[in-house]
Amino acid sequence: MDTQQGIRVENLMKHFGEEETRVDVIDGASFTVNKGELVALVAPSGAGKTTLLMMIGCVTEPNGGKIWLGDEKVYDDGWLIKDTRSIRRKKIGFIFQAPYLIPFLNVIENITLLPQANGVPEKEANAKAMELLTYLDIADKAKMSGSQLSGGQNQRVAIARALANNPQIILADEPTAALDAERSVSVVQMLKKIAQEQGVAVIMVTHDETVLPYCDKIMEIVNKKVVMKDSLEDVKII
Amino acid sequence: MINLAAKDIKHSLSKFIITAAGVGMLLGIVLIMLGVYRGMISDGTSLINDIGADIWVVQEDTLGPFAESSRLHEDFKNTLRSLDGIDLSSAMTFQNLQLPHANGKMTRVFAVGYDPFGKMIPLNPKRIVEGRGLKHDHYEIVVSKKTGFALGERIPLGRDMYTVVGITEKTVSSGGDLLVYLSLKDAQKLQFLYSNARIRNDRARGIKGMDSHMINAVVATVRDGHTPDEVAAQIRRWKHKGVFTNEAQKEILTGNLIKMASKQIGMFTVILLIVSIVIIAMIIYNMTIEKIKEIAVMKLIGIPNKFIIKMIVQETLLLGVLAFVAGVGFAHLIYTKFPKNVVLLSEDAMRLFVVILVASLLASLFGAKKAIDADPTSAIGG
Ligand SMILES: Nc1ncnc2c1ncn2[C@@H]1O[C@H](COP(=O)(O)OP(=O)(O)O)[C@@H](O)[C@H]1O
Ligand SMILES: [Mg+2]
Numbered sequence A: 001m002d003t004q005q006g007i008r009v010e011n012l013m014k015h016f017g018e019e020e021t022r023v024d025v026i027d028g029a030s031f032t033v034n035k036g037e038l039v040a041l042v043a044p045s046g047a048g049k050t051t052l053l054m055m056i057g058c059v060t061e062p063n064g065g066k067i068w069l070g071d072e073k074v075y076d077d078g079w080l081i082k083d084t085r086s087i088r089r090k091k092i093g094f095i096f097q098a099p100y101l102i103p104f105l106n107v108i109e110n111i112t113l114l115p116q117a118n119g120v121p122e123k124e125a126n127a128k129a130m131e132l133l134t135y136l137d138i139a140d141k142a143k144m145s146g147s148q149l150s151g152g153q154n155q156r157v158a159i160a161r162a163l164a165n166n167p168q169i170i171l172a173d174e175p176t177a178a179l180d181a182e183r184s185v186s187v188v189q190m191l192k193k194i195a196q197e198q199g200v201a202v203i204m205v206t207h208d209e210t211v212l213p214y215c216d217k218i219m220e221i222v223n224k225k226v227v228m229k230d231s232l233e234d235v236k237i238i
Numbered sequence B: 001m002i003n004l005a006a007k008d009i010k011h012s013l014s015k016f017i018i019t020a021a022g023v024g025m026l027l028g029i030v031l032i033m034l035g036v037y038r039g040m041i042s043d044g045t046s047l048i049n050d051i052g053a054d055i056w057v058v059q060e061d062t063l064g065p066f067a068e069s070s071r072l073h074e075d076f077k078n079t080l081r082s083l084d085g086i087d088l089s090s091a092m093t094f095q096n097l098q099l100p101h102a103n104g105k106m107t108r109v110f111a112v113g114y115d116p117f118g119k120m121i122p123l124n125p126k127r128i129v130e131g132r133g134l135k136h137d138h139y140e141i142v143v144s145k146k147t148g149f150a151l152g153e154r155i156p157l158g159r160d161m162y163t164v165v166g167i168t169e170k171t172v173s174s175g176g177d178l179l180v181y182l183s184l185k186d187a188q189k190l191q192f193l194y195s196n197a198r199i200r201n202d203r204a205r206g207i208k209g210m211d212s213h214m215i216n217a218v219v220a221t222v223r224d225g226h227t228p229d230e231v232a233a234q235i236r237r238w239k240h241k242g243v244f245t246n247e248a249q250k251e252i253l254t255g256n257l258i259k260m261a262s263k264q265i266g267m268f269t270v271i272l273l274i275v276s277i278v279i280i281a282m283i284i285y286n287m288t289i290e291k292i293k294e295i296a297v298m299k300l301i302g303i304p305n306k307f308i309i310k311m312i313v314q315e316t317l318l319l320g321v322l323a324f325v326a327g328v329g330f331a332h333l334i335y336t337k338f339p340k341n342v343v344l345l346s347e348d349a350m351r352l353f354v355v356i357l358v359a360s361l362l363a364s365l366f367g368a369k370k371a372i373d374a375d376p377t378s379a380i381g382g
Helices: A049-056 A084-091 A107-117 A122-135 A151-163 A181-198 A209-214 B004-011 B013-051 B076-081 B184-192 B196-204 B228-239 B246-290 B292-301 B305-337 B346-373 B376-380
Strands: A005-016 A023-034 A038-042 A064-069 A072-076 A092-095 A169-173 A201-205 A217-222 A225-229 B055-058 B086-100 B106-114 B128-131 B140-144 B154-157 B160-168 B178-183 B217-222 B242-245
Touching: A005 A049, A005 A201, A023 A049, A023 A201, A023 A217, A023 A225, A038 A049, A038 A181, A038 A209, A049 A064, A049 A169, A049 A201, A084 A092, A084 B292, A092 A151, A107 A122, A107 A151, A122 A151, A151 A169, A151 A181, A169 A181, A181 A201, A181 A209, B004 B013, B004 B305, B013 B246, B013 B305, B013 B346, B055 B228, B055 B246, B076 B086, B076 B217, B076 B228, B086 B154, B086 B184, B106 B184, B160 B178, B160 B184, B178 B184, B217 B228, B228 B242, B242 B246, B246 B292, B246 B305, B246 B346, B292 B305, B292 B346, B292 B376, B305 B346
Parallel strands: A038 A201, A038 A217, A092 A169, A169 A201, B106 B178, B140 B160
Antiparallel strands: A005 A023, A005 A064, A064 A072, A217 A225, B055 B217, B055 B242, B086 B106, B086 B217, B128 B160, B140 B178, B154 B160
């Protein structure tokens, strides 16, 4: 057993529709992301990046293959766990292109919702959330609502939310798409720091080549399969 | 755990309150409808209750003065008294009259004629708010306050002038007409004697004048040791009259007169209730749809269904309870403004509360189903 294993995928398959309408999106993807690694996932639009992330995140069911999250095998031609949502709330942090905060909750409530659903006492969850907000430099916004914050501040709240349940895995789908170049770099640096400091395996979908130098590895989807590259060379961003 | 329902309601508080108030008004109307029905029953039986008879004797083969024309001779009250089981008996008349106001307007009333010196008085003294009951055999009238006549006012009826000596409240006939009380003699004159012109005319044509010693019903109470049923059977056998126990008379009233109206009101109430429930269901459905993106995000990051469902159910129940409270308040605010008697019973309100609670729960299931079916990946679509 590889204790360094963060995410492992073997011969993963995914298609949508059947017969005439069938579209194969992922057809035999295999790769491993180690704990502490920040891996960029690049591919043209519609290539299946989000679909791949959602399968790893136990949201979308694959059509075949195997998935390990850490040491736990969660998929083997079928889910091995009944409650995939419990895997998500215990092991995974999600970050999306937009913050998608809950508008009727304030900043700190948005962050503590998931830990509290996990059974963490409110006080403890609040303390952890304040720590994260301080780390992300928006501690003074804790009681505000998302509508009072800028786009960049909102995205940082979303990052804090993804970190609040101490995830082993972070799945970030174009987290910097809505941010300017400077902010984008700082968000990626932050993800890299989290990966390294906390041994989290991070996959980050991106179209932004300025952030690639901060990533440990780069994955591409080529011919519905995943190609892992250790260097920036011959990576083409579309 | 954060109470999502409380947070969401706080976030859109004014909208929530306005919605609850709107549904509340609908529920208020439902309560008023039920109150109108209760009012009819109470009005319809109040005169009979005030009379307090055990037995009603009416014209043979008729259902009595509240259902059809019933005539019998006044003497029958004495005949009746000779029966073993009878304690008190009294002759009464019941008729509709038009009371002319000074300004020429007419008010339709239901007149009860009774012997002011008799033992059975249909005018419940508790209902007199001004003046007194009848004290003389002639030319006195006691009217319902809502007729608009004042104490001491003089009203021309038939060939005579009547003086208002008493004013009552909450006195209505089963048909909804306001009650007035006259002495038996006056009432007989008004019911059975025609105008001078008509009498002259009839005489010229050889028609004999009407006997004015007729009445519409004899009411009686039975002595201890006798049951109304037994005495009624005896009268029926020997005297060839229609006889009803008080219960049977009430049954005729509620059966014949109130049943139709109550069916109508019942239909309205049911329809209104269904409309209210559909509206609650639609509101909950809408409230869920409005939050469907947030619900999808919550599902995507891993929030269990039970938290989401709890939010929907709590919001729905709160909406139902708030609407109910608003409805009760609204009903109590407006019920006195209705021309007919509206009786709000707390047992009706409790029943409505249960119905609304159950309906809200069902409506929230509707919303919960929508939330459970929501695709978490739809959160990040687009
Ligand atoms: N739920 C779905 N039903 C049908 N087709 C889908 C669905 N989700 C994604 N697809 C298709 O799968 C392909 C990959 O989509 P996606 O993973 O969103 O691509 P990317 O994130 O790389 O832009 C696209 O052709 C898309 O149309
Ligand atoms: Mg995508």
